Amino acid sequence: MKNYELVLHRVEAELAAGRLRIGGRLPGERALAEQLGISRPSVREAVRVLEAMGVVRTATGSGPDAGTVIVAEPVSPLTAVLRLHLATNHLPMGDVVQTRVLLESWAAREAASRSPELGAVSALLDRMDEPGLSPEEFHLLDAEFHVALAGLAGNVLIAAVMESLRSAIHGYVLAAVPNLADWEATAVGLRAEHRGIVAALAAGDGEGAAGLVAAHIHGFYQAARLPS
Amino acid sequence: MKNYELVLHRVEAELAAGRLRIGGRLPGERALAEQLGISRPSVREAVRVLEAMGVVRTATGSGPDAGTVIVAEPVSPLTAVLRLHLATNHLPMGDVVQTRVLLESWAAREAASRSPELGAVSALLDRMDEPGLSPEEFHLLDAEFHVALAGLAGNVLIAAVMESLRSAIHGYVLAAVPNLADWEATAVGLRAEHRGIVAALAAGDGEGAAGLVAAHIHGFYQAARLPS
DNA sequence: GGGTAGGCTGTGGTCCGACCACACGACGGA
DNA sequence: TCCGTCGTGTGGTCGGACCACAGCCTACCC
The missing domain is CATH 1.20.120.530 (GntR ligand-binding domain-like)
Known part of the structure; x- marks a missing residue:
């Protein structure tokens, strides 16, 4: 099991459980890395995959539209x-x-x-x-x-x-x-x-x-x- | 344009041009990074996306089956x-x-x-x-x-x-x-x-x-x- | 007192350098 | 001739650092 898959499974499970909804935000990459006991690069690889899958959108800066946001773009x-x-x-x-x-x-x-x-x-x-x-x-x-x-x-x-x-x-x-x-x-x-x-x-x-x-x-x- | 997209476009172009075929291998991550003037983490993010898209498969070790090889797994x-x-x-x-x-x-x-x-x-x-x-x-x-x-x-x-x-x-x-x-x-x-x-x-x-x-x-x- | 300009803070984006695990292949010894 | 071992190149992972960006908040000026 590669480390970045931990993030994928986590996100899919939270989506299925309803704890993550469209418009919601993922924890910051640094926080997510610490929660799962993996490094930030591994988290980033997973976020890239989720982005390619149309499940999240990333934006720099701060405010409600910044960060890693859940979307549904199939x-x-x-x-x-x-x-x-x-x-x-x-x-x-x-x-x-x-x-x-x-x-x-x-x-x-x-x-x-x-x-x-x-x-x-x-x-x-x-x-x-x-x-x-x-x-x-x-x-x-x-x-x-x-x-x-x-x-x-x-x-x-x-x-x-x-x-x-x-x-x-x-x-x-x-x-x-x-x-x-x-x-x-x-x-x-x-x-x-x-x-x-x-x-x-x-x-x-x-x-x-x-x-x-x-x-x-x-x-x-x-x-x-x-x-x- | 994010850096990892350079790799995606490069790979897609080489596929379309026939320079990359099923069973072929991508250059090593370090070499690819140097060729495109980007860092290895950026290359790795792109490889992860390609892997998630079913276009490549990665394996450690050496030999003909190791490395990042082109597959077609839709x-x-x-x-x-x-x-x-x-x-x-x-x-x-x-x-x-x-x-x-x-x-x-x-x-x-x-x-x-x-x-x-x-x-x-x-x-x-x-x-x-x-x-x-x-x-x-x-x-x-x-x-x-x-x-x-x-x-x-x-x-x-x-x-x-x-x-x-x-x-x-x-x-x-x-x-x-x-x-x-x-x-x-x-x-x-x-x-x-x-x-x-x-x-x-x-x-x-x-x-x-x-x-x-x-x-x-x-x-x-x-x-x-x-x-x- | 109000308005604005600046810095503060937290986000992703990128990079570097290092080390690990792995597996083939070549080399050398038995 | 065979087998074990070491070398080497691959991806996998990590920590840390710095950048660009954008909202927010404070402090200053009018």
């Missing part, structure tokens, strides 16, 4: 895991695409049955109509749109995974834009497909929306010829 | 993220169950269309028939069974997520066993449901298998009355 760690494992080439891009299709088409089906509020989503589409958007700006809005769609289904885990998938592949998507025959034409098509998806949702046609989403995703990845 | 970090965020109570158990149903029923549908090799899965079921299994032993085999099912669909990302979900909730499932009216009777029912799922897969009935999987999961969670 998206950034998921994104980091996916990005790193994509980089190792042991996570095929095709599997990521397939997962996106599965999660997003499910979300569309689920969202349609909840007659959701589509105002925010439509506002995103309006912003994507603005002329002169760079591919990067367009895709950031596009990612927001897809994540918002996933959020409509009301499952925080699936929404978090979706957002992580989108963030993790953002760089790859941008790098593949030059593969497109005609970016402007592609953008026009993507906008139309988005409108179609929202229209199907508004009409309560979950099955139709799911099909459109799947076609939308598959279509783009085939056009961009993303690697593996 | 399951343990995903498990850790889920466990920690379940502990914060900001990830509802219901969402986890819903996600399991979605992923597993999809996997069953997909697997059925591939006429998979069911020998290994059946062997697991035989082991679960052994009398005198403790609830813990039973659920470990049960988890293996469900993960193996998900693996039949051939999507490494979904399989990894499934395995993480199972691992993350393992403790909660065990803790809920006393909630069951009659553990022995429950186990008999679970065994029968497993056999039914495998039979549907063997018959190529993906839709049927998907429905059985969904009912199987929902049934257990309702019987065990898992929290939120």
Whole structure:
């Protein structure tokens, strides 16, 4: 058992027991080290891991916002895991695409049955109509749109995974834009497909929306010829 | 920009560029510190994060297996993220169950269309028939069974997520066993449901298998009355 | 008396140097 | 030829020190 794991187990146990809540603060690194009988570097390694896991946030200085604060940020760690494992080439891009299709088409089906509020989503589409958007700006809005769609289904885990998938592949998507025959034409098509998806949702046609989403995703990845 | 992030970016870049591969080794902590102009503690914090992300494994001593070697282990970090965020109570158990149903029923549908090799899965079921299994032993085999099912669909990302979900909730499932009216009777029912799922897969009935999987999961969670 | 500028204090961020435990591999003796 | 031993390089841990930062509190000045 390595020393820094003592801190991890301690924090997880206190979270599970309810003694640590979101917004609460960990004892100072020096105090924690003394409590557990380990050194401050060991504590710091553990805090780094917790930070990478999206469980704490650290800030220097003093005051209520300083120190090591408990947060709940599952998206950034998921994104980091996916990005790193994509980089190792042991996570095929095709599997990521397939997962996106599965999660997003499910979300569309689920969202349609909840007659959701589509105002925010439509506002995103309006912003994507603005002329002169760079591919990067367009895709950031596009990612927001897809994540918002996933959020409509009301499952925080699936929404978090979706957002992580989108963030993790953002760089790859941008790098593949030059593969497109005609970016402007592609953008026009993507906008139309988005409108179609929202229209199907508004009409309560979950099955139709799911099909459109799947076609939308598959279509783009085939056009961009993303690697593996 | 904190110093340890230099190491993270360096490693990710070298992975993406193919200069670091699975089985390869990072430079020693002292060497890495000198190369990047930072201290060894900073390097160690980064290595800890990479280890937590399932990208490297560290071992003391000398020889080919010692040092910091590149691995690809996406399951343990995903498990850790889920466990920690379940502990914060900001990830509802219901969402986890819903996600399991979605992923597993999809996997069953997909697997059925591939006429998979069911020998290994059946062997697991035989082991679960052994009398005198403790609830813990039973659920470990049960988890293996469900993960193996998900693996039949051939999507490494979904399989990894499934395995993480199972691992993350393992403790909660065990803790809920006393909630069951009659553990022995429950186990008999679970065994029968497993056999039914495998039979549907063997018959190529993906839709049927998907429905059985969904009912199987929902049934257990309702019987065990898992929290939120 | 009120307001402001300064220092005080406690936080994480970083670094250094040292020592330990470990395991392979080379060397030397039997 | 075999076996034990020592060397060497790895991560694991520690203590201590100093820095940057930000809120707070005091003391001074108006």
